[in-house]
Amino acid sequence: MKISYNWLKQFIKIDWSAEQTGELLTDLGLEVEGIDLYQSVKGGLEGVVVGEVLTCEQHPNADKLKVTTVNIGTNEPLQIVCGAPNVAAGQKVPVATIGTTLYTEEGESWTIKKGKIRGEESFGMICAEDELGLGKSHDGIMVLDAKIKVGTPCADLFEIENDQIFEIGLTPNRADAMSHYGTARDLKAGLVQKDINLELITPSVSAFHTDNRTLKIDVEVDKELAPRYCGVTISGIKVAESPAWLQHRLKAIGLSPINNIVDATNYVLHELGQPLHAFDANKISGNKIEVKTLKAGTKFITLDGVERELHEDDLMICNAEKPMCIAGVFGGLDSGVTEHTTNIFLESAYFNPVSIRKTAKRHGLNTDASFRFERGIDPNITEYALKRATLLIQELAGGEVTCDIIDFYPNKIEDFQVRLSFENAKKLIGEEIPKETIKRILSSLEIKVNNVTEAGLGLTVPVYRNDVQREADIIEEILRVYGYNNIKTAEKFNASVANSTRLEDHKVQNIIGNQLASQGFFEIMSNSLTTPNYAALSEQLKEEHNITMLNPLSNDLSVLRQSMLFSGLEAISFNINRRRSDLKLFEFGKTYHAYNEKREEFKHLSLFITGNKQIENWSATNEKSNFFFLKGHIISVLERLGISRFNESPVQNDLFSEGISVGLGKMTLAEFGLVKKPILKQFDISQEVLYANFKWDTILTLIKKNKITFQPIPKYPEVRRDFALLLDDAVTFDAIYKIAKKTEKNLLKSVNLFDVYQGKNLPAGKKSYAVSFTLQDENKTLNDKQIDKIMRNLQSQFENQLGAELR
Numbered sequence: 001m002k003i004s005y006n007w008l009k010q011f012i013k014i015d016w017s018a019e020q021t022g023e024l025l026t027d028l029g030l031e032v033e034g035i036d037l038y039q040s041v042k043g044g045l046e047g048v049v050v051g052e053v054l055t056c057e058q059h060p061n062a063d064k065l066k067v068t069t070v071n072i073g074t075n076e077p078l079q080i081v082c083g084a085p086n087v088a089a090g091q092k093v094p095v096a097t098i099g100t101t102l103y104t105e106e107g108e109s110w111t112i113k114k115g116k117i118r119g120e121e122s123f124g125m126i127c128a129e130d131e132l133g134l135g136k137s138h139d140g141i142m143v144l145d146a147k148i149k150v151g152t153p154c155a156d157l158f159e160i161e162n163d164q165i166f167e168i169g170l171t172p173n174r175a176d177a178m179s180h181y182g183t184a185r186d187l188k189a190g191l192v193q194k195d196i197n198l199e200l201i202t203p204s205v206s207a208f209h210t211d212n213r214t215l216k217i218d219v220e221v222d223k224e225l226a227p228r229y230c231g232v233t234i235s236g237i238k239v240a241e242s243p244a245w246l247q248h249r250l251k252a253i254g255l256s257p258i259n260n261i262v263d264a265t266n267y268v269l270h271e272l273g274q275p276l277h278a279f280d281a282n283k284i285s286g287n288k289i290e291v292k293t294l295k296a297g298t299k300f301i302t303l304d305g306v307e308r309e310l311h312e313d314d315l316m317i318c319n320a321e322k323p324m325c326i327a328g329v330f331g332g333l334d335s336g337v338t339e340h341t342t343n344i345f346l347e348s349a350y351f352n353p354v355s356i357r358k359t360a361k362r363h364g365l366n367t368d369a370s371f372r373f374e375r376g377i378d379p380n381i382t383e384y385a386l387k388r389a390t391l392l393i394q395e396l397a398g399g400e401v402t403c404d405i406i407d408f409y410p411n412k413i414e415d416f417q418v419r420l421s422f423e424n425a426k427k428l429i430g431e432e433i434p435k436e437t438i439k440r441i442l443s444s445l446e447i448k449v450n451n452v453t454e455a456g457l458g459l460t461v462p463v464y465r466n467d468v469q470r471e472a473d474i475i476e477e478i479l480r481v482y483g484y485n486n487i488k489t490a491e492k493f494n495a496s497v498a499n500s501t502r503l504e505d506h507k508v509q510n511i512i513g514n515q516l517a518s519q520g521f522f523e524i525m526s527n528s529l530t531t532p533n534y535a536a537l538s539e540q541l542k543e544e545h546n547i548t549m550l551n552p553l554s555n556d557l558s559v560l561r562q563s564m565l566f567s568g569l570e571a572i573s574f575n576i577n578r579r580r581s582d583l584k585l586f587e588f589g590k591t592y593h594a595y596n597e598k599r600e601e602f603k604h605l606s607l608f609i610t611g612n613k614q615i616e617n618w619s620a621t622n623e624k625s626n627f628f629f630l631k632g633h634i635i636s637v638l639e640r641l642g643i644s645r646f647n648e649s650p651v652q653n654d655l656f657s658e659g660i661s662v663g664l665g666k667m668t669l670a671e672f673g674l675v676k677k678p679i680l681k682q683f684d685i686s687q688e689v690l691y692a693n694f695k696w697d698t699i700l701t702l703i704k705k706n707k708i709t710f711q712p713i714p715k716y717p718e719v720r721r722d723f724a725l726l727l728d729d730a731v732t733f734d735a736i737y738k739i740a741k742k743t744e745k746n747l748l749k750s751v752n753l754f755d756v757y758q759g760k761n762l763p764a765g766k767k768s769y770a771v772s773f774t775l776q777d778e779n780k781t782l783n784d785k786q787i788d789k790i791m792r793n794l795q796s797q798f799e800n801q802l803g804a805e806l807r
Contacts, residue, residue, distance in 0.1 A: 047100030073151025179273030286320025378464030526567035
């Protein structure tokens, strides 16, 4: 939110610097993120002065140039070469002196320097309107009033507007501060705490009156969606360009002036925080306005020329025949003010905040009006703002008020009643604030003290503070005005030591996260909100299992995710599009499901690998990540968690083109494999992606049952023996591993596949596995006789069970 300091000072006459005021606003909770300079003319005409042309002669070497001498109030007149056709002796003109910086219409800067033009020296420039940013004319130089004193700074002559603009990071709850008046109201409360009592000045509307009753508009209102609706007609206006002062006010806060009617409504919006809308009264058929909802699917063209399909809950402003405006959000193309408008109907209303927010989000619209309506404005300022805008329009565009104010307000919105306990305030603040100070702060915030007891206060909170409805909210208000920095820090700190085991979720996550990071993985954190379209990418994901947001930010973020895969693929696609194609990512997160009217969430650890195994290097060849590379990381994670026993089986998941499920008994610990190409295509990913999904809840349950055993490191050496086995293509290493472990349970420590060969010199349908076996006796040194016996047993089992042959 942008706040003009000059505008703010119209409400509260403060003489502080902008920096000092910004510090106080930040202390009050209106955090000033920056202060920018605004100048109605960029550069502020600094270095441009009034000069008098003493002489003007033809340039000796150019037909279209003149050589002039100009008095600018210094000891010696300046020689300036000028190409303007209208320059003449005796004129008072604006002169940009050497070193002055001027700006083009596009904002590019250029500096006046001493130079030679066709052999004649020039010590400045006599300026045209467009060169100074005072207009668009370039027909000739500006000729000023002959009465102006030579040497007068042009910045004083043309009343350049210099302003400082606060960029305030407004929190969503502070709807009351979304205007210059609201900000000034907070600033006044902060100043009271510093014993500076300044009057809060509000624009007078006492001059408002009805001139005649020649143009009456009938109004029918949906009281649920529009609790208050005001309007008035103004006839005989003249639509034109706004005066300079109003244009500067709007430009300073980043708005583009349009015409005097629209600019007046925008001015009051940012002045008081009340959105208004002006309709061309001649386009209101039947002289009737209906504030109502329409049938779903009704077509409506908004001001931006886009045809929109209305929802049955969208509140519309309609005439007797058709809709004219999406209430509180956006105007219609055919009902707004144009240069031909002579009569207007001016609307000021309080709309249901929830209704406006849902409508704005449905249509993807975010306007200054909807921004305020959906957070809740002050319903008691509606008529006052209407009168203020009417008087301003009459000042700018003329016209007469041609009907009495229409004010539909059947059920008054009441203020909030809150009870404050002094004891609770002390507990929450951590310090006892004097009772009189508390009462003074509350009064400065326009919170009325109804009754006072030893225990606390009975309070009435004005309705525009819709974020202050509980005792805790009152205490927060007291604290922010009193000043967080004024609360003393205790000299003694007490800390409690939480009794937690090493198997707490966050501790286990840190262990695995650190391990994966050390292996070259990067952690990602994805949004749990996603698009419902992803459910169609897998038969195992059902649309009816989606948990849908009641008030989604957009359709792409309208449901909670059922799978960790798609958010990870979004991250991979994002990186690949930025030329980072070698990726190793991991994420801890949750999935959410609606099962038989019951909602469940599950925690997961997901791994993603794509591209090369390592960064390109001159000393190593590029090798693509593959299935077994991912499997190695899966096993390392499980072993780090103390899970060394698990079963492998083909994965039953249509997300993978090939994959493995790792489990223990009936429990599935992880599923991993190669993601199907049709799924990758949905994310514009053309390279292979390996994905692993750990069932984290199951793993946490399992590791809590693990018992850690300790044993000394064996003193006796281990022995390795190798087999080169000729096997059928269908035989897996897992089968070899299981047979070996079953054959020799005591002395066999490990089995490793270190080479696979298929091809030339082997019979059809056969392959060769080179397998190593590590043997060790923890109590004595193995001898050859024992080793040979074990190897013969292994060979025999491989031959009998697998049909293996030694090569």
